Amino acid sequence: xxxxxxxxxxxxxxxxxxRLAVAAGHKVSILSRHVPPAGxxxxxxxxxxxxxxxxxxxxxxxxxxxxxxxxxCLEGQFGKAQKQFADGGGRLLAAAHLAGVxxxxxxxxxNCDVSSSAYYASKAAKERKYAESPLQTTVVRATQFxxxxxxxxxxxxKVRLIPIFKGVRFQSISTADVAAALLQAALDDSKSAQHHxxxxxxxxxxxxxxxxxxxxxxxxxxxxIIELPLPGPMGDFLRAGHNLSPEQPYGTETFVSWLxxxxxxx
Numbered sequence: 001x002x003x004x005x006x007x008x009x010x011x012x013x014x015x016x017x018x019r020l021a022v023a024a025g026h027k028v029s030i031l032s033r034h035v036p037p038a039g040x041x042x043x044x045x046x047x048x049x050x051x052x053x054x055x056x057x058x059x060x061x062x063x064x065x066x067x068x069x070x071x072x073c074l075e076g077q078f079g080k081a082q083k084q085f086a087d088g089g090g091r092l093l094a095a096a097h098l099a100g101v102x103x104x105x106x107x108x109x110x111n112c113d114v115s116s117s118a119y120y121a122s123k124a125a126k127e128r129k130y131a132e133s134p135l136q137t138t139v140v141r142a143t144q145f146x147x148x149x150x151x152x153x154x155x156x157x158k159v160r161l162i163p164i165f166k167g168v169r170f171q172s173i174s175t176a177d178v179a180a181a182l183l184q185a186a187l188d189d190s191k192s193a194q195h196h197x198x199x200x201x202x203x204x205x206x207x208x209x210x211x212x213x214x215x216x217x218x219x220x221x222x223x224x225i226i227e228l229p230l231p232g233p234m235g236d237f238l239r240a241g242h243n244l245s246p247e248q249p250y251g252t253e254t255f256v257s258w259l260x261x262x263x264x265x266x
Contacts, residue, residue, distance in 0.1 A: 004186060005067040005101075007031040007054070007074050007092055010042045012147070013107060014073035016179030022046035024183075031063035031092075054088030055080070060095035069186040070096045072106040076122060086125035093133045103136045105185045107178065110141045110199055111242040116233040131195050138185040138196040143243055146172045146258045149208070153215045160223040162216065164208040165230040168238045172211075173202035174258050177251030200250035211255055218259035 004021050008014040009030030021028045028047040035049040036042035043049075052059025054074060064070055072092060076085030089106065096104055112123040130137040149172055156162045181200050206214075212225045230238065237243065253261075 001025050001027065002068045002187060003027040003029075003066055005029045005031060005064050005070045005096075006047075007063070007070060007072045009047065009049075009073065010034070010036055011073055011075060012145075013175050013178050013182070014071075015042060015044070016175050017071055017073060017182050018044050018047050020179055020183050029063055029067065031059065054092050055084040057091045057095070060092060061099060064092075064096045064099045064101055067096070067099070067101050068103070070101055070104045071182055071186050072104060073182070077119060082119060082122050085122040086129055089126040090129045093129060093135060093137075097134055101135065103138070103186065104130065104133065105138045105140065105182055106130050107182060108139050108141045110143050110201065110245060111237075112141070114242055115237045117237065120233075120237070127197075133195075136194055138188075138191075138198060140178070140181050140185055141197065141199045142178045142181070143171045143173050143201040143245065145178070146174055146202075146253075146255050148172070149211055149255070150215060150259070153212055153221070156226075157221045157223045162212050162221070162223040162225045163228050164212050164225055165235065165238065166227050168208045168230065168235075169205050169241065169244060170208060170211060170255075171201040171205040171244045171246070171249075172255055173200065173251055174253035177202075177253055181250060199245050199248050201245035201248050203249045203251055203254050205244055205246055206255060214256050214259065218256065218263060 004026050006014050006017050009018045010032045030047050030049045031052045033053050035051050050063035052063050076082045108123045112120040127139050130139050153162050
């Protein structure tokens with residue numbers, strides 16, 4: 001069994017990584033800016049929590065102490081967190097190296113280095129920190145999550161208009177499958193190269209209209225599906241198909257099966 005430190009272990013993907021790792025018998029520490037109270041949905045009794053902040057470096061050494069592998073699931077979508085995202089990754093790697101951690105794994109986004117979107121650019125900048133690290137590193141690039149697309153539909157459904165973007169397809173993936181890939185990368189000792197880049201994509205590619213129709217059917221939501229243009233760098237990125245990887249399907253949970261699972265849990 002391994003000792004793992006999951007940075008961002010209270011987030012959407014991080015919680016899944018922690019759940020899988022604890023269930024497999026690994027020793028898990030979690031680095032998070034806010035430690036969730038015992039009994040809350042974000043708290044896992046099988047893990048040890050450490051408060052810390054990669055933007056300042058506070059608490060990093062305690063969280064990574066004794067870890068074999070660091071799994072970085074941190075996010076920085078807006079404002080200061082986005083601006084500090086890459087440098088925060090560098091601080092985490094430096095603390096891990098100083099503590100004798102042998103490997104670090106980071107979650108990123110498919111083809112983030114070909115988009116001029118500020119969010120994607122911050123992901124690409126962090127990837128470069130990992131490629132420059134003295135640690136052995138693996139960056140796992142994933143396609144968009146099922147949740148993201150469903151959130152777009154749900155927001156529009158509130159006013160009975162379900163938006164789809166013209167000329168856009170998604171090969172969306174479940175957070176559970178992404179977490180499994182991150183844990184697999186953390187435990188895989190078969191590769192000899194210092195730095196690795198892995199791309200994972202959902203099991204099927206669908207047009208946004210197909211997804212909207214599946215979402216309406218699966219949720220019983222009402223609303224008219226309307227096609228809209230998506231301007232700017234993100235529209236260019238999606239229409240060019242940079243969010244797709246048909247030759248690299250991963251996992252088993254399709255958008256439809258994910259919707260079914262959510263409906264069963266309601």
